[in-house]
Amino acid sequence: MVPTATCRVCAGTVTEFMDFGRQPLSDAFRDPADTSEEFFYRLAVGACADCEMVQMMEEVPRERMFHEGYPYYSSGSSVMRDHFRSTAQKLLAEHAAGDDPFVVELGCNDGVMLETVARAGVRHLGMEPSTGVSEVARDKGVRVRNAFFEKATALRIREEDGPADVVYAANTFCHIPYVDSVLEGITALLAPGGVFVFEDPYFGDVSEKASFDQFYDEHFFLFTATSVRNMARRFGLELVDVERLPTHGGELRYTLAREGSRTPAPAVGALLAEEDKRALTSPEVLSSFTRRVGENRERLVEELRSLRDQGRRVVGYGATAKSATVLNFCGIGPDLLEFICDTTPAKQGRLTPGSHVMVRDHGAFTDSYPDYALLLAWNHAEEIMAKETGFRDAGGRWLRYVPDVRTT
Ligand code: SAH
Numbered sequence: 001m002v003p004t005a006t007c008r009v010c011a012g013t014v015t016e017f018m019d020f021g022r023q024p025l026s027d028a029f030r031d032p033a034d035t036s037e038e039f040f041y042r043l044a045v046g047a048c049a050d051c052e053m054v055q056m057m058e059e060v061p062r063e064r065m066f067h068e069g070y071p072y073y074s075s076g077s078s079v080m081r082d083h084f085r086s087t088a089q090k091l092l093a094e095h096a097a098g099d100d101p102f103v104v105e106l107g108c109n110d111g112v113m114l115e116t117v118a119r120a121g122v123r124h125l126g127m128e129p130s131t132g133v134s135e136v137a138r139d140k141g142v143r144v145r146n147a148f149f150e151k152a153t154a155l156r157i158r159e160e161d162g163p164a165d166v167v168y169a170a171n172t173f174c175h176i177p178y179v180d181s182v183l184e185g186i187t188a189l190l191a192p193g194g195v196f197v198f199e200d201p202y203f204g205d206v207s208e209k210a211s212f213d214q215f216y217d218e219h220f221f222l223f224t225a226t227s228v229r230n231m232a233r234r235f236g237l238e239l240v241d242v243e244r245l246p247t248h249g250g251e252l253r254y255t256l257a258r259e260g261s262r263t264p265a266p267a268v269g270a271l272l273a274e275e276d277k278r279a280l281t282s283p284e285v286l287s288s289f290t291r292r293v294g295e296n297r298e299r300l301v302e303e304l305r306s307l308r309d310q311g312r313r314v315v316g317y318g319a320t321a322k323s324a325t326v327l328n329f330c331g332i333g334p335d336l337l338e339f340i341c342d343t344t345p346a347k348q349g350r351l352t353p354g355s356h357v358m359v360r361d362h363g364a365f366t367d368s369y370p371d372y373a374l375l376l377a378w379n380h381a382e383e384i385m386a387k388e389t390g391f392r393d394a395g396g397r398w399l400r401y402v403p404d405v406r407t408t
């Protein structure tokens with residue numbers, strides 16, 4: 001029998017379509033001297049037959065993932081820094097035009113977006129439970145509260161700072177299983193004409209590219225316009241705009257407003273119709289996704305084994321959270337990857353969770369180019385290709401696995 005779970009949004013039945021087996025926490029990079037037992041959970045994903053939400057079958061306690069030592073610093077990519085600067089400018093122009101506007105961000109991380117809001121002298125608050133990254137935000141002049149955003153914390157903001165004109169969240173709302181608490185908090189916090197704008201990886205892109213590594217502990221939901229529209233309705237909110245973004249391998253930016261307060265943009269109806277046609281959560285489309293993922297796994301492992309047997313040097317590029325799923329699901333360890341280079345100091349000198357590949361600094365890659373580099377940070381391909389032309393010039397080859405396994 002196919003396993004089922006209860007939908008976190010509508011309490012309907014979620015049917016599993018993909019089981020990745022035992023997985024570690026994606027951002028739990030280990031000190032090599034640490035001999036304590038690693039935490040594992042079962043990573044499996046399903047879709048709700050009633051509201052179409054794609055979600056994990058099991059939940060990981062939030063404090064295990066988001067804490068003082070959370071090692072993901074949003075400012076590590078120049079493309080993302082530019083993206084969040086222009087996002088801040090857009091939010092300010094479109095939603096913070098009145099007298100003394102107030103902007104709230106969930107998961108402000110190292111202040112990559114709010115820095116621009118703070119510089120503009122606009123009242124703001126970042127909610128960030130991971131204290132380490134938030135210190136960097138404070139150093140940039142961003143006002144941060146170290147707490148998980150949920151109903152109770154939202155009510156406190158409302159009491160102390162008044163209503164928000166815009167609540168924004170990037171790559172954070174999909175990390176939160178307790179949507180009822182968050183959306184009730186947001187409806188209490190928003191001014192009557194206020195909006196909740198959020199952007200997250202789009203299941204439409206995941207389905208098209210078979211980018212299975214978008215599934216890991218922190219990504220509890222993979223949204224679509226349809227599932228977000230259905231979810232919003234339950235809280236008196238309406239999907240009034242959608243915008244496709246090229247970030248992180250394909251994302252959607254959603255705008256929610258109080259029901260009836262704004263006329264939905266034509267893009268909403270168009271995308272809902274497109275999703276209807278694609279039948280993204282139908283059993284046929286989901287089982288074809290599962291099949292393609294299995295094929296890509298086999299090809300990737302075959303390729304890496306064959307390179308090893310030929311005596312080639314292969315390293316990984318980018319110790320992303322996503323790579324935990326690829327490495328552990330495919331059984332790729334230090335026998336197949338010499339090391340992984342990553343520019344994040346908090347990850348360097350540590351072992352990848354579960355798969356135990358050493359993370360080294362960028363110099364380890366450039367000082368002695370390998371024959372092949374497995375592009376684990378494939379969502380940053382453009383930025384990486386632009387700066388690593390020396391690798392190709394020296395005869396190096398990229399090994400990619402999204403949307404399929406190929407060397408370039
Ligand atoms: N917005 C940034 C960071 C994304 S990482 C970007 O797009 O790059 C996700 C962040 O959400 C982490 O910093 C994590 O600590 C934070 N987070 C997790 N749950 C949260 C919650 N309930 N409220 C606010 N932030 C949360």
Ligand code: TMP
Binds near residue numbers: 318341
């Ligand atoms: P992300 O895919 O979750 O954004 O993570 C990207 C990781 O890749 C992060 O650890 C930083 C790292 N990285 C590099 O090492 N070099 C780069 O040029 C870029 C863009 C990212």
Ligand code: ZN
Binds near residue numbers: 011048052
């Ligand atoms: Zn549901």
